[in-house]
Amino acid sequence: xxxxxxxxxxxxxxxxxxxxxxxxxxxxxxxxxxxxxxxxxxxxxxxxxxxxxxxxxxxxxxxxxxxxxxxxxxxxxxxxxxxxxxxxxxxxxxxxxxxxxxxxxxxxxxxxxxxxxxxxxxxxxxxxxxxxxxxxxxxxxxxxxxxxxxxxxxxxxxxxxxxxxxxxxxxxxxxxxxxxxxxxxxxxxxxxxxxxxxxxxxxxxxxxxxxxxxxxxxxxxxxxxxxxxxxxxxxxxxxxxxxxxxxxxxxxxxxxxxxxxxxxxxxxxxxxxxxxxxxxxxxxxxxxxxxxxxxxxxxxxxxxxxxxxxxxxxxxxxxxxxxxxxxxxxxxxxxxxxxxxxxxxxxxxxxxxxxxxxxxxxxxxxxxxxxxxxxxxxxx
Amino acid sequence: xxxxxxxxxxxxxxxxxxxxxxxxxxxxxxxxxxxxxxxxxxxxxxxxxxxxxxxxxxxxxxxxxxxxxxxxxxxxxxxxxxxxxxxxxxxxxxxxxxxxxxxxxxxxxxxxxxxxxxxxxxxxxxxxxxxxxxxxxxxxxxxxxxxxxxxxxxxxxxxxxxxxxxxxxxxxxxxxxxxxxxxxxxxxxxxxxxxxxxxxxxxxxxxxxxxxxxxxxxxxxxxxxxxxxxxxxxxxxxxxxxxxxxxxxxxxxxxxxxxxxxxxxxxxxxxxxxxxxxxxxxxxxxxxxxxxxxxxxxxxxxxxxxxxxxxxxxxxxxxxxxxxxxxxxxxxxxxxxxxxxxxxxxxxxxxxxxxxxxxxxxxxxxxxxxxxxxxxxxxxxxxxxxxxxxxxxxxxx
Ligand SMILES: Cc1cc2nc3c(=O)[nH]c(=O)nc-3n(C[C@H](O)[C@H](O)[C@H](O)COP(=O)(O)OP(=O)(O)OC[C@H]3O[C@@H](n4cnc5c(N)ncnc54)[C@H](O)[C@@H]3O)c2cc1C
Numbered sequence: 001x002x003x004x005x006x007x008x009x010x011x012x013x014x015x016x017x018x019x020x021x022x023x024x025x026x027x028x029x030x031x032x033x034x035x036x037x038x039x040x041x042x043x044x045x046x047x048x049x050x051x052x053x054x055x056x057x058x059x060x061x062x063x064x065x066x067x068x069x070x071x072x073x074x075x076x077x078x079x080x081x082x083x084x085x086x087x088x089x090x091x092x093x094x095x096x097x098x099x100x101x102x103x104x105x106x107x108x109x110x111x112x113x114x115x116x117x118x119x120x121x122x123x124x125x126x127x128x129x130x131x132x133x134x135x136x137x138x139x140x141x142x143x144x145x146x147x148x149x150x151x152x153x154x155x156x157x158x159x160x161x162x163x164x165x166x167x168x169x170x171x172x173x174x175x176x177x178x179x180x181x182x183x184x185x186x187x188x189x190x191x192x193x194x195x196x197x198x199x200x201x202x203x204x205x206x207x208x209x210x211x212x213x214x215x216x217x218x219x220x221x222x223x224x225x226x227x228x229x230x231x232x233x234x235x236x237x238x239x240x241x242x243x244x245x246x247x248x249x250x251x252x253x254x255x256x257x258x259x260x261x262x263x264x265x266x267x268x269x270x271x272x273x274x275x276x277x278x279x280x281x282x283x284x285x286x287x288x289x290x291x292x293x294x295x296x297x298x299x300x301x302x303x304x305x306x307x308x309x310x311x312x313x314x315x316x317x318x319x320x321x322x323x324x325x326x327x328x329x330x331x332x333x334x335x336x337x338x339x340x341x342x343x344x345x346x347x348x349x350x351x352x353x354x355x356x357x358x359x360x361x362x363x364x365x366x367x368x369x370x371x372x373x374x375x376x377x378x379x380x
Numbered sequence: 381x382x383x384x385x386x387x388x389x390x391x392x393x394x395x396x397x398x399x400x401x402x403x404x405x406x407x408x409x410x411x412x413x414x415x416x417x418x419x420x421x422x423x424x425x426x427x428x429x430x431x432x433x434x435x436x437x438x439x440x441x442x443x444x445x446x447x448x449x450x451x452x453x454x455x456x457x458x459x460x461x462x463x464x465x466x467x468x469x470x471x472x473x474x475x476x477x478x479x480x481x482x483x484x485x486x487x488x489x490x491x492x493x494x495x496x497x498x499x500x501x502x503x504x505x506x507x508x509x510x511x512x513x514x515x516x517x518x519x520x521x522x523x524x525x526x527x528x529x530x531x532x533x534x535x536x537x538x539x540x541x542x543x544x545x546x547x548x549x550x551x552x553x554x555x556x557x558x559x560x561x562x563x564x565x566x567x568x569x570x571x572x573x574x575x576x577x578x579x580x581x582x583x584x585x586x587x588x589x590x591x592x593x594x595x596x597x598x599x600x601x602x603x604x605x606x607x608x609x610x611x612x613x614x615x616x617x618x619x620x621x622x623x624x625x626x627x628x629x630x631x632x633x634x635x636x637x638x639x640x641x642x643x644x645x646x647x648x649x650x651x652x653x654x655x656x657x658x659x660x661x662x663x664x665x666x667x668x669x670x671x672x673x674x675x676x677x678x679x680x681x682x683x684x685x686x687x688x689x690x691x692x693x694x695x696x697x698x699x700x701x702x703x704x705x706x707x708x709x710x711x712x713x714x715x716x717x718x719x720x721x722x723x724x725x726x727x728x729x730x731x732x733x734x735x736x737x738x739x740x741x742x743x744x745x746x747x748x749x750x751x752x753x754x755x756x757x758x759x760x761x762x763x764x765x766x767x768x769x770x771x772x773x774x775x776x777x
Contacts, residue, residue: 126719128720128739129649131648131649131650131651131718131719132718132719133650133651136652155719155720155739156719156720156722156723156739177652197736197738199723199724199725199738200723200724201722201723201724202722202723202724202747204724207722207723209738209739267512268514268515268516268519269515269516269519270516270519276764278764278767279764332707332754335585335754335758336754336757336758336762336763339514339515339758339762340509340514340538340539340591340755340758340759342754342758343584343585343754343755343758344582344583344584344585345583345584345585345587346582346583350585350751353585354585357722357747358722361718361719361721361722362719362722365715365718367658367660367661367715370660371660
């Protein structure tokens with residue numbers, strides 16, 4: 001067993017760290033969210049130059065053949081620095097959908113543009129009434145000559161605000177909530193009939209609800225096999241969850257760092273509050289949670305590429321459950337240990353806490369993944 | 381033993397209900413249910429309705445407008461108010477400084493301040509905490525020095541709730557540096573319009589700015605604004621902080637939270653059915669409802685067994701458990717809302733918003749409320765400090 005980074009991983013982790021600490025600080029980030037486009041195009045371009053946008057793609061397409069562990073290394077830094085760029089939606093989600101199901105033409109066209117930093121994408125898998133059940137799809141497509149006409153709504157799409165193209169799950173046959181009969185379509189975000197309700201999420205990253213009203217797409221917009229998208233959707237969501245959990249871990253590390261530092265410098269009753277045993281124990285719990293979460297994040301990243309849906313799903317659901325509970329509770333402790341300061345928006349703690357909340361909920365909350373783990377483990 | 385309210389208590393409950401039905405401004409209740417923010421005007425209208433009925437300062441002595449309610453009556457009143465969505469009464473005038481003045485103030489102070497609290501002329505805020513003095517309040521440094529007929533005050537207060545609305549602030553100030561921390565503190569009433577008082581808002585992780593920093597720079601305060609005796613302020617502050625007998629547990633507010641939670645869980649759907657039918661969710665909801673019942677009964681026991689056991693430590697227990705429940709309600713409400721709790725929407729929380737909110741109606745307030753409620757285990761004596769009280773005064777450890 002080896003839980004360490006390879007030499008290469010150390011290298012790109014370090015250069016990413018450097019890039020993000022040079023280009024980001026609290027003020028820069030908040031200005032981007034409050035008055036700007038919600039991300040930095042310069043940083044995105046720098047990602048392209050560093051090859052980060054090429055990381056998971058095959059070498060013959062200009063990529064580096066990276067694994068989900070490589071993605072984890074990147075995502076941890078994105079979380080630690082609260083980077084706003086749509087890496088997970090574009091590279092991890094759309095990237096894996098294209099890799100898993102794309103035609104040669106789709107791959108050649110789109111992956112090259114992702115790698116060069118000229119194309120941002122998002123994947124829309126949930127709907128206003130579906131909660132976390134990705135099979136609960138009411139958005140429909142009907143064939144019309146050589147085209148399809150799509151109508152329906154997709155909810156809380158990460159990176160949906162910035163995406164040039166959106167991969168949408170659509171019911172082409174079967175009953176609502178059936179895993180059969182689902183198809184992925186690549187839709188141009190500016191196509192006629194597409195409208196977006198865009199917003200900032202808790203952590204400042206952008207998202208959107210996407211409404212499709214009689215959107216006409218050619219048959220070549222179908223990604224993968226008609227009616228057979230379910231396994232691809234699951235795999236993409238697992239990749240996304242693994243990456244978001246890694247981001248959360250990076251943020252978690254900062255939550256603990258900030259809190260430990262505060263325990264040392266804040267004095268009450270004539271001593272640092274870190275001298276109070278009850279606070280020491282809370283802090284120790286936070287570190288215990290962090291270390292165990294880290295182990296599970298390693299596991300889910302190592303399994304996220306697996307074609308074995310059950311093995312992969314169990315690993316990813318484990319991490320979602322563990323971070324969703326332990327990380328959540330640690331965030332509450334972190335605020336508590338800070339007292340009033342932990343409540344202020346000016347202090348950065350809340351930004352990390354909110355970043356972790358996004359990872360906790362998107363693609364399924366604790367209850368969702370508990371049930372999923374149970375189904376994958378105890379039923380066959 | 382008897383779990384039932386007496387006939388008189390039930391009659392009182394009816395009286396309160398009738399009053400609320402006739403006099404409580406419905407639009408304020410609508411705001412509460414929609415999770416919108418109150419304006420200071422809303423608070424004023426509610427206070428005026430109570431005032432007109434003689435119910436604005438129930439805990440005061442009768443000669444100053446109090447009602448002489450039993451603790452159970454006071455509790456029934458709170459519960460009924462929350463049930464219709466009445467705002468939590470801004471406590472600073474009516475519940476905090478008012479009782480200090482009725483107990484320790486001079487006749488002149490009673491005459492000047494008490495009616496002004498009731499008719500809304502004076503809106504108070506509480507200047508206790510300082511950047512360096514939170515849990516260790518007695519280490520406060522804001523200094524008041526007598527110069528002729530005036531105290532000259534220098535220092536900084538922080539976390540001052542409602543200072544943006546208030547025109548008066550009651551402060552703990554250091555008047556003696558030669559003695560033990562607790563023995564050199566005085567209780568001073570300061571007109572916020574006095575030159576040298578500056579208020580700066582603090583934005584919280586909820587997105588709201590309900591608290592402020594208050595800077596005091598050579599603020600000249602008439603000598604007669606000191607309450608009671610010089611250097612005795614700590615005693616009055618302890619009285620003020622311990623004066624709240626009812627309402628600590630927040631049972632009434634908890635019941636209103638529970639109603640809202642169930643409403644959300646009936647609207648939200650999971651696996652094609654209302655969320656409230658999901659067994660995992662039910663388990664969480666049941667646990668919360670059971671804990672609320674335990675709190676309610678414990679609160680009633682405390683109210684009815686006055687003098688039995690140690691009320692100080694009992695109050696700490698109720699504060700700890702009540703504040704945790706407030707947090708858990710907001711947490712489960714957010715959880716029930718799912719991914720639609722993730723868009724950060726401040727606009728829909730404003731009363732005059734007429735845009736379209738993202739997701740279902742109940743979504744926008746969820747995350748702000750969840751983050752706001754983290755405060756409940758920090759202020760009013762943090763959970764850790766309350767547990768220190770229990771271990772010392774009840775358990776003798
Ligand atoms: C929303 C809000 C509104 C407020 N409104 C007002 C107001 O209107 N007026 C006012 O005067 N104040 C107000 N406060 C201040 C509040 O009373 C203080 O925040 C509180 O006393 C805690 O102090 P602190 O924030 O400095 O935290 P600290 O005292 O620094 O506490 C930090 C951490 O150390 C822990 N700790 C401290 N001492 C001990 C100990 N002995 N043993 C174990 N653990 C310990 C605390 O529990 C906490 O976890 C408000 C605070 C908030 C958040």
